[in-house]
Amino acid sequence: MDPDAAIETRELTRVYRQRWRGREIRAVDGVSLKVARGTSFGLLGPNGAGKTTFVKLLLGIVRPTAGSATLFGVDCRRPEARLRVGYLPENHRLPSYWTGAGLLDFAGALSGMDARARRRRIAELLDLVGLQEWANVRLSRYSKGMLQRLGLAQALMHAPSLLLLDEPTDGVDPVGRQQIRAILRELEDQGVTVFLNSHLLSEVELACREVAIMDRGRLVLAGRVKDLTAGKGYLVTAAHVPEALFETLRAKAASAAMRDGLAEFLFPTREEANRAVDVVRAHGGWLESVTPTGSTLEEVFMRTVRPQTPEQL
Ligand SMILES: Nc1ncnc2c1ncn2[C@@H]1O[C@H](COP(=O)(O)OP(=O)(O)O)[C@@H](O)[C@H]1O
Numbered sequence: 001m002d003p004d005a006a007i008e009t010r011e012l013t014r015v016y017r018q019r020w021r022g023r024e025i026r027a028v029d030g031v032s033l034k035v036a037r038g039t040s041f042g043l044l045g046p047n048g049a050g051k052t053t054f055v056k057l058l059l060g061i062v063r064p065t066a067g068s069a070t071l072f073g074v075d076c077r078r079p080e081a082r083l084r085v086g087y088l089p090e091n092h093r094l095p096s097y098w099t100g101a102g103l104l105d106f107a108g109a110l111s112g113m114d115a116r117a118r119r120r121r122i123a124e125l126l127d128l129v130g131l132q133e134w135a136n137v138r139l140s141r142y143s144k145g146m147l148q149r150l151g152l153a154q155a156l157m158h159a160p161s162l163l164l165l166d167e168p169t170d171g172v173d174p175v176g177r178q179q180i181r182a183i184l185r186e187l188e189d190q191g192v193t194v195f196l197n198s199h200l201l202s203e204v205e206l207a208c209r210e211v212a213i214m215d216r217g218r219l220v221l222a223g224r225v226k227d228l229t230a231g232k233g234y235l236v237t238a239a240h241v242p243e244a245l246f247e248t249l250r251a252k253a254a255s256a257a258m259r260d261g262l263a264e265f266l267f268p269t270r271e272e273a274n275r276a277v278d279v280v281r282a283h284g285g286w287l288e289s290v291t292p293t294g295s296t297l298e299e300v301f302m303r304t305v306r307p308q309t310p311e312q313l
């Protein structure tokens with residue numbers, strides 16, 4: 001195991017016995033994943049993919065059936081592994097009679113912080129999540145977005161190095177989501193490793209540098225968002241392209257090839273592709289096709305995640 005990795009799992013597996021259905025379910029199935037320190041990592045997958053179970057395994061809430069996991073090189077089954085971790089559970093319910101400051105104070109006390117350190121940290125965090133004016137207001141008056149921001153602050157009380165967030169923007173409106181993303185970016189700048197689960201693709205695409213896609217317990221894809229969506233451009237193919245023209249266009253294209261008498265050029269932008277088409281046609285060439293290439297994360301996602309039948313949900 002790599003002690004420099006914030007998270008590392010090897011063939012991590014969790015099987016649940018669903019007695020009422022008379023079957024076993026491999027909620028997490030042989031997942032090997034490494035998350036470097038200081039990055040923002042998004043685990044993406046449809047409902048039931050196993051994302052929550054994965055986070056619960058990392059936190060020692062659920063025990064692995066097989067395989068292993070470490071946080072900063074410490075086995076997840078050991079309580080010390082959790083010292084440097086902050087956690088915001090999915091669908092959390094904070095008692096509505098608490099005030100924002102009261103909740104943070106309680107969270108800090110649970111982490112063993114003394115009263116002075118708690119006071120200082122509460123002011124700092126309320127400022128980070130933009131809830132200074134709400135410090136002494138009961139949570140029953142908070143909006144969903146505010147509760148999520150307070151949940152983030154609660155997870156950050158003991159200044160963890162790793163933040164695990166399960167569906168942090170679920171049920172939050174677009175403005176609230178934007179605020180949460182800004183906070184996460186700020187944390188990343190401070191060197192905190194952020195690992196979030198989401199079934200919302202755009203969320204992960206906007207908030208994370210790296211992403212893994214999970215489907216039915218298995219990891220189907222992992223990489224940098226930038227690499228997974230790379231290669232966007234327009235592929236122009238044409239026949240009867242004179243050799244001299246081929247060479248001229250080759251110099252301008254991102255890549256070019258001559259196959260079975262067909263010239264192929266990849267241009268990064270639509271403008272360049274259009275200009276090339278004009279030139280080819282002006283020189284007696286025949287346009288065969290212009291095809292957009294590369295993918296959005298959504299296309300990558302739809303290609304890698306198989307459709308689910310209601311039975312499997
Ligand atoms: N405690 C449990 N007992 C039995 N089955 C469970 C339990 N928790 C989750 N599952 C099943 O494991 C699968 C993955 O669930 P979960 O990790 O919550 O997925 P996700 O967070 O991606 O929606 C689902 O099929 C779910 O029904």
Ligand SMILES: [Mg+2]
Pocket residue numbers: 051052053090166167
């Ligand atoms: Mg979940």
